[in-house]
Amino acid sequence: MSHPFGVLLEIDLSTGKSRVVEINSDVVKHFIGGKGLGAYLLFKYLAPGTDPLSPNNVLMFLTGPLTGTPYPTSGRMVVVTKSPLTNLYLDSHAGGSLGSELRWCGFDGVVVKGRASNPVYIFIHGEDVEIRDATKYWGMTVSETVKALRKEVGILDAHVATIGPAGERLVRYAAIMIDCDEDPWRGGIAGRGGAGTVMGSKNLKALVVKAKERRIRAANIDKLKEISRKALELINRTKFLKIRSAIGTSFWVEPMNRFGILPTKNFSRGFMEDAVGLYGEYMRAFVKRSVSCYNCPVACGKIVEADGEEVKVEYEDIAMLGSDCLIDDVIKVAKSLKRVNELGLDAISTGNVIAFAMELRELGLLGEAPSFGDHEGQMELIRKIAYREGIGDLLAEGVARVARKIGGKALEIAMHVKGMELPGYEPRASWGMALAYATSDRGGCHQRAWTTRAEIEGPLERFSTEGVAKFVKETQDERAAAFSLIVCDFIPLYEPWEAVSAVLGIEFTKEDYLKCGERIWNLTRVFNIREANIGRKDDTLPPRVFNEPLPLPPNGKFCVRLRREVFEKMLDEYYSLRRWGRDGRPSKEILEELELTKFFPEVLNYASKG
Numbered sequence: 001m002s003h004p005f006g007v008l009l010e011i012d013l014s015t016g017k018s019r020v021v022e023i024n025s026d027v028v029k030h031f032i033g034g035k036g037l038g039a040y041l042l043f044k045y046l047a048p049g050t051d052p053l054s055p056n057n058v059l060m061f062l063t064g065p066l067t068g069t070p071y072p073t074s075g076r077m078v079v080v081t082k083s084p085l086t087n088l089y090l091d092s093h094a095g096g097s098l099g100s101e102l103r104w105c106g107f108d109g110v111v112v113k114g115r116a117s118n119p120v121y122i123f124i125h126g127e128d129v130e131i132r133d134a135t136k137y138w139g140m141t142v143s144e145t146v147k148a149l150r151k152e153v154g155i156l157d158a159h160v161a162t163i164g165p166a167g168e169r170l171v172r173y174a175a176i177m178i179d180c181d182e183d184p185w186r187g188g189i190a191g192r193g194g195a196g197t198v199m200g201s202k203n204l205k206a207l208v209v210k211a212k213e214r215r216i217r218a219a220n221i222d223k224l225k226e227i228s229r230k231a232l233e234l235i236n237r238t239k240f241l242k243i244r245s246a247i248g249t250s251f252w253v254e255p256m257n258r259f260g261i262l263p264t265k266n267f268s269r270g271f272m273e274d275a276v277g278l279y280g281e282y283m284r285a286f287v288k289r290s291v292s293c294y295n296c297p298v299a300c301g302k303i304v305e306a307d308g309e310e311v312k313v314e315y316e317d318i319a320m321l322g323s324d325c326l327i328d329d330v331i332k333v334a335k336s337l338k339r340v341n342e343l344g345l346d347a348i349s350t351g352n353v354i355a356f357a358m359e360l361r362e363l364g365l366l367g368e369a370p371s372f373g374d375h376e377g378q379m380e381l382i383r384k385i386a387y388r389e390g391i392g393d394l395l396a397e398g399v400a401r402v403a404r405k406i407g408g409k410a411l412e413i414a415m416h417v418k419g420m421e422l423p424g425y426e427p428r429a430s431w432g433m434a435l436a437y438a439t440s441d442r443g444g445c446h447q448r449a450w451t452t453r454a455e456i457e458g459p460l461e462r463f464s465t466e467g468v469a470k471f472v473k474e475t476q477d478e479r480a481a482a483f484s485l486i487v488c489d490f491i492p493l494y495e496p497w498e499a500v501s502a503v504l505g506i507e508f509t510k511e512d513y514l515k516c517g518e519r520i521w522n523l524t525r526v527f528n529i530r531e532a533n534i535g536r537k538d539d540t541l542p543p544r545v546f547n548e549p550l551p552l553p554p555n556g557k558f559c560v561r562l563r564r565e566v567f568e569k570m571l572d573e574y575y576s577l578r579r580w581g582r583d584g585r586p587s588k589e590i591l592e593e594l595e596l597t598k599f600f601p602e603v604l605n606y607a608s609k610g
Contacts, residue, residue, distance in 0.1 A: 004219050004504050005033060005065040009107045009129060011122060013202055014055060014114030018129050021111075029506060030595065033064035033108065035091045036484035036520040038080025041111065042089065043527050043600060052084035052194070053170065053201040055115035061102070061161065061207060062109035064486035065503040066496070068100035068294070069216055070228035072235055073488035075100045075294025076188070083193040084201075085172045085349070085398050086419035086443045087532050089524045092195045093447070093483060094188030095293035096178045098159040104211035116203040121162075123153055126212035134205040138168060141342040145206060146181040155210045162206035164344025166386040167196035171396040173349035173421070174200060180341055188293065191346035193420060193442055219505025227502060231494035232297060238492055241298055245290070248302040249315035250280035250330075256319070259456055260429040260552040260560075263324040263422070265372055266355040267415045267544060270426040271553040277329040278322050283313065286331060296488065306334040313337060319424030320351025325358060326372040336378055343386035352421035353395050354381055356402070359413055365406055366391065412543040417444035418534070425452055427541055428550040428562045432460055435472050435570045438539045441524040447489060449475035463560060469573035480524075481517030519594040522578075522586050526596070529585060529606040536584040539571060581608025 006023035023037065031040045038060055045058045060080045067074050077099030083090035102110070105126050112122075119134040137145050142164045150158050159179055167174035174196030179187030190196070218224045235241060243251055253275070256262040260270035276282055283302065288310060292299035304313045311334050321340070322333045340347045358374075360366035368391045370377020384392025394402055399421050403414035415422045420443025427434035432451025440448045449472045454460040460467055479489070485496055497513040528534040546567070549559035575582060579590040585608035596603045 004217050005108055007107055008109045008111055009124070010111045010113070011129070011131070012114045013112060013116040013120065013131070013204065016131055018131075025504070025506070027599070028065070028504065029508070029512075030516065030599070031520060032481065032484035032500065032516055033067075034062050034078045034484040034486040035080070035480060036516060037109070038062050038078060038091055039089065039520055039523045039527065040599070042080055042082065043523060045111075045113075046082060048530050050082060052082045052087060052198060055113075055202070057082050057198055057201070059112040059195070059198050059202060059204070060109055061112075063099045063103050064484055065500055066485045066487060067108075068103035069218060069499075069503065070225050070295070071487065071496075071499050072228065072232050073293065073296045073298075073491055074486075075296065076486045076488060077102070078483065078486055079176055079190040079195040081195055081198045082531065083420075083442065084170070084197045085194040088418060088442060088534070089527045089531075090193040090195060090442050091483065092176070092190035092192050093486065094176070094178050094190040095488070096159070096188035097294040098161055098178050098188075098209055099486070100294045101159045101209045101211050103217070104214050105209065106215065110207065112202060112204065115201065119203050119205050121149065121204065121206040121208060123208045125153070125155075125210050137205050139165065141165065142177045142344055143181045143342060146179065149206055149208050153208055153210070158208050158210040160206055160208050161190075162344075163196045163199050163204075164342060164386065166344040166396075167200035169386070169388045169396070170197050170200055171345065171385060171388065172197055172398045172401075173346040173353075174344055175346045177341060177344055189341070189346075192348065192445065193346075196344055218503045220502045224499060224502035227495060227499045231499075234494045235297055235491050241491070244300045244490060245298050247280040247284065248290075248300045248313075250283050250302065250313065250318060252280075252315045253318050254279045254281070255456060256425070256452070257323070258553060260550065261426050261452055263319055263424055263426050265326055266324060266359040266413060267422065267426060267542075268359070268548070269551050269556065270429045272323050272326070272328065273555075274328060275323060278318050278333070283330045286334075293488070298490065300490065304330070304334045306331045306338070309335075309338050311338040311341065316424045317347045317351070320348050320355070321378070322351075324351055324355040324424075325378055327375055327378065328373070332375045336375070336382060339379060339382045343382065345382070345386055348423045349398065349421040350382060350385065352415055353385070353399055353402075354378055356399050356414060357381065357391070357395055360406070360410060363409055365408075365410060412547065415444075415542050415544065417541065418538055420444040422542070426550065427545050428560055429552070430455055431463060431465065431562060431566075431570070432468050432472060434541055434545065434562055434567060435468055435574060436476075438541055438567075438571065439472065439476070439574060441521065441528065448479055451475070465566060465570045465573070469570050469577055473574055473577045476521055477514060477517035479517070480520040481513050484516065484520060515594070519596060522590065522594055523596055523600075523603075525586060526591070526603045526606045534584070536571070536582065539584055541567065583608055585609075
């Protein structure tokens with residue numbers, strides 16, 4: 001297969017048949033790959049109103065044009081589907097090497113349709129594709145599955161994307177775990193939004209991939225290598241990446257705690273008075289080694305050893321399984337995270353759900369839940385959620401559904417946006433994140449526009465609306481393009497549009513790149529309108545954010561509020577910059593200008609009426 005990019009392997013599990021599909025080059029130029037191509041395909045393939053857990057939902061493992069190339073951090077991939085947690089568009093990104101391996105096989109993505117009658121796994125070995133029985137692996141933990149499948153296919157370095165018991169039992173925030181065995185622990189996690197749940201609903205236990213040779217497809221490989229060399233030089237000159245390489249993302253725990261942005265006790269506070277045991281510098285004493293994704297010079301993954309077991313610990317894990325549950329030691333967090341990973345759960349949602357359950361216990365609304373700070377109780381609740389035992393069956397539905405079932409006070413303290421649990425940044429202490437959460441295309445998410453560093457170090461002023469809407473809008477557009485390439489969220493990019501030009505053999509400018517990002521963002525918005533009638537009423541934050549002042553460090557004597565009228569002012573400005581109506585729907589003019597009507601004339605049915 002010599003096609004530079006756009007070769008998809010389509011598999012129907014209901015029939016057991018597969019075929020190769022080539023995406024039109026004009027589609028690739030307008031949507032790139034990864035996130036953008038996924039949004040295009042989801043809008044095209046999925047009938048409106050499809051149940052995320054029905055055989056008619058589509059599960060896509062997608063790469064980008066830079067995946068598996070010399071461009072730094074090009075080992076990432078993305079899973080795109082309709083989320084069973086939110087009923088919205090979902091793209092869930094993962095590091096590691098599986099994406100690169102898939103492209104070396106000659107495929108730029110795998111599109112899975114239908115549902116198998118019994119558990120199966122997909123084995124891709126070069127251009128050879130098999131659907132094999134996985135009945136004996138159903139019920140296995142993640143690392144057990146990875147080891148067993150590598151042994152069965154006879155390739156010990158095969159790359160494996162699998163679900164655990166949580167995905168099999170349709171926990172709504174089950175993850176897809178990639179190469180998550182003990183040694184080496186170089187994998188990634190497509191964690192957010194329940195991609196693993198969709199995989200489980202299709203009776204698909206795993207995807208196993210191994211190329212027979214390393215084949216880089218690019219129209220101009222020499223140009224690509226030169227751009228990649230300059231990109232690597234830029235990364236090596238970036239001083240902050242030296243810190244990230246030494247400490248990993250856990251570096252951010254201390255400054256977030258110091259500035260009152262660290263979620264604590266189910267987001268009732270923004271700091272822990274004694275959080276040293278969670279800081280990155282403390283964690284370094286327990287780091288056994290560092291790992292990196294394919295073709296990444298940073299190696300920010302930090303493997304922590306806890307009671308003889310290894311786990312890669314990140315900032316979000318520490319925030320949500322640590323401070324938000326009042327667990328004050330990173331080793332305890334690592335133990336909980338190990339269980340979360342083995343059972344195939346999203347750590348962010350799991351930590352948020354458990355903190356919510358702990359507060360419900362305090363309020364007398366869920367007596368079976370553990371108390372804040374109870375690590376053993378947290379560990380047991382993780383198991384119950386994954387296996388849907390006892391109160392775990394209720395909590396497996398996610399914060400929003402639990403709150404609706406209990407009602408009353410539970411609705412006020414459920415920390416989610418559009419059904420997706422909030423990650424590790426307190427929105428009252430970071431107004432940029434407040435707007436980013438509210439407008440994210442997949443619900444409560446920090447990866448679409450991460451504003452906290454800009455608020456701590458500049459150019460955004462803390463507790464001000466000045467420039468926030470513009471920053472969030474422009475960052476969302478650029479990240480939508482970057483997540484379509486696909487490259488790491490942590491590095492500075494060197495002329496990625498030129499790299500795309502080299503791969504595809506077309507003229508692709510910076511303006512094209514940014515326009516693609518804006519086009520993709522508007523398409524996911526239209527998808528969410530089509531599927532869930534998303535609008536201004538949904539672009540909001542949990543009641544706690546508006547109703548309760550946030551105690552600030554160092555002692556909580558001073559508080560900050562994010563008033564609803566202040567937030568609405570930011571939202572109005574954001575809509576105006578996006579050229580959306582006050583109802584939160586894109587205008588007819590912007591849909592036409594972005595050429596979305598060229599591919600989907602029906603998008604005008606979802607345009608703003610005023």
